[in-house]
Amino acid sequence: MRLIDLSQPMYDGSPNCPTHPPVKSELIADHPKDGWRVELLTLANHTGSHIDAPLHKLADGISVDQFPLESFVGKAHIADLRSVCRANEPITREQLSQRLPAELKDRIVLLATGWGDKRAKTKEWLWEPPYLSNDAAKFLVEKGIRGVGIDHYSVAGIGEHNPTTHTILLGSKIWILEELRFPAEVFTLPQPLQLWCLPINLRFHSGSFTRPVIVVED
């Protein structure tokens, strides 16, 4: 068995959503003086590869720890949108339906935009990602999917469409997995893929860090 890591690394100053605090990692004890090393992290829980729970956008939504843990293990399909995604442009219902099987009940959909490979503090990555349109989010709800992932810090970019797209998904108890990175190998594997993305047990929190992996049985 092998694991393919879909996570983005986190470190002091790593790129993140510009409306969140910057990522800080400070040494508060170190060798040899203290005889141990400890870091103090200052970062929002929606940083790096993470899960959005309904509570993130809905006042009466469930928190990340209220999903059954099994919900984060399942069959996933990649919609390879790398050739059609453009800065500041929506991902449409048509683009999804052309790249995904018709039957998606209880499946996890992973949106590969190519922006995971652009991760840097550039205008394009910070402010101009492609985004899932409201209508494409409704398409995923109609299909009865369980979760949706994307290779950027937000499934819905940073503009005015952001709250509605999130609410359409989260209002249907579809969890959102953000800030993925897709190594080239995942595009060569037979689908569906086996995805694991267990969130950290943050009680009553709106989201949580995760280490998303694809399990490959050799």
Ligand SMILES: [Zn+2]
């Ligand atoms: Zn988030």
